[in-house]
Amino acid sequence: MKPREIIAFSKILWNRLRIRTLGRGLRTQYGIVFPDFCLRAALSCRKFQKFRSSPVYQRVLEHVTKEHGEEYLKEIAKNSELLGQMEAFKRNDLYGGPPLSYYSGIGWVSPTTLRYVKVLADLTNFFGTLDGLKICEIGVGYGGQCRVINARFNPSSYLLIDLKPVLMLAQRYLDSYVLSSTTRYRTMNELESSKSDLVISNYAFSELPREIQEVYMRKVLLKSARGYLTVNDLAPPDFRSYKREELLETIPGSRAIAEIPSMDSRNYVLIWGE
Numbered sequence: 001m002k003p004r005e006i007i008a009f010s011k012i013l014w015n016r017l018r019i020r021t022l023g024r025g026l027r028t029q030y031g032i033v034f035p036d037f038c039l040r041a042a043l044s045c046r047k048f049q050k051f052r053s054s055p056v057y058q059r060v061l062e063h064v065t066k067e068h069g070e071e072y073l074k075e076i077a078k079n080s081e082l083l084g085q086m087e088a089f090k091r092n093d094l095y096g097g098p099p100l101s102y103y104s105g106i107g108w109v110s111p112t113t114l115r116y117v118k119v120l121a122d123l124t125n126f127f128g129t130l131d132g133l134k135i136c137e138i139g140v141g142y143g144g145q146c147r148v149i150n151a152r153f154n155p156s157s158y159l160l161i162d163l164k165p166v167l168m169l170a171q172r173y174l175d176s177y178v179l180s181s182t183t184r185y186r187t188m189n190e191l192e193s194s195k196s197d198l199v200i201s202n203y204a205f206s207e208l209p210r211e212i213q214e215v216y217m218r219k220v221l222l223k224s225a226r227g228y229l230t231v232n233d234l235a236p237p238d239f240r241s242y243k244r245e246e247l248l249e250t251i252p253g254s255r256a257i258a259e260i261p262s263m264d265s266r267n268y269v270l271i272w273g274e
């Protein structure tokens with residue numbers, strides 16, 4: 001073996017050992033590769049410019065296809081006011097270098113941004129104005145949903161809950177914009193139990209192990225007057241994550257509705273407080 005090959009091989013071995021050792025803590029779907037990537041993208045200008053195009057990032061987020069984007073757009077088009085504000089929503093794609101798709105009538109946009117606008121359309125249908133609300137989001141990605149909501153409404157505050165490295169990237173992204181909400185960033189253990197007007201969690205709360213879900217149930221979901229959760233079925237059985245019936249029983253006044261467009265036949269949206 002040449003010296004260069006020995007160095008490369010040792011680096012691979014070292015990284016495997018490091019990942020195994022670090023991975024022994026509280027188990028989630030995300031391991032350490034995704035948070036580690038977010039940390040580096042938060043701290044490096046070069047990585048921040050294109051994190052939304054990275055395969056590591058796209059495995060978790062920013063993977064909505066052009067075709068699904070088309071379906072989200074059809075739903076958004078039912079709300080002519082939101083459709084008219086598309087230029088403001090498209091500003092979400094100024095940072096992070098996402099892959100863009102072309103849609104007739106609105107031009108180039110990230111299909112993931114269209115998903116965030118579709119969620120906003122649902123929120124306005126169910127809850128009316130979001131002006132003045134205290135909003136809390138669990139599992140925020142880079143903060144795209146927060147930015148889309150702030151492009152249309154003036155919530156009084158927006159609490160973002162996620163893993164620390166993910167929050168660092170979200171803060172770098174969101175601080176690239178002027179937002180009307182006061183933003184706060186918290187991990188599970190930094191979180192105080194406090195009332196909010198609306199909790200949002202899309203493809204996030206449902207992916208967590210029961211142990212973590214119970215913390216959020218107690219500190220956030222049961223304290224929120226309104227809720228909108230897109231629930232998927234990706235958690236492995238040993239996570240013992242809340243099942244649909246348990247969620248409906250535990251959250252007073254909640255009901256399950258179809259996810260439109262449907263990404264998976266097992267997905268649904270849990271809402272309460274309309």
Ligand SMILES: C[S@@+](CC[C@H](N)C(=O)[O-])C[C@H]1O[C@@H](n2cnc3c(N)ncnc32)[C@H](O)[C@@H]1O
Nearest residue numbers: 028060138139140141161162163166202203204
């Ligand atoms: C599939 S992504 C969804 C992100 C965003 N809601 C969206 O729709 O684009 C899942 C999110 O859950 C976050 N997450 C993972 N473990 C978490 C934890 N313990 N507490 C809160 N969020 C967590 C991930 O970091 C990621 O931001």
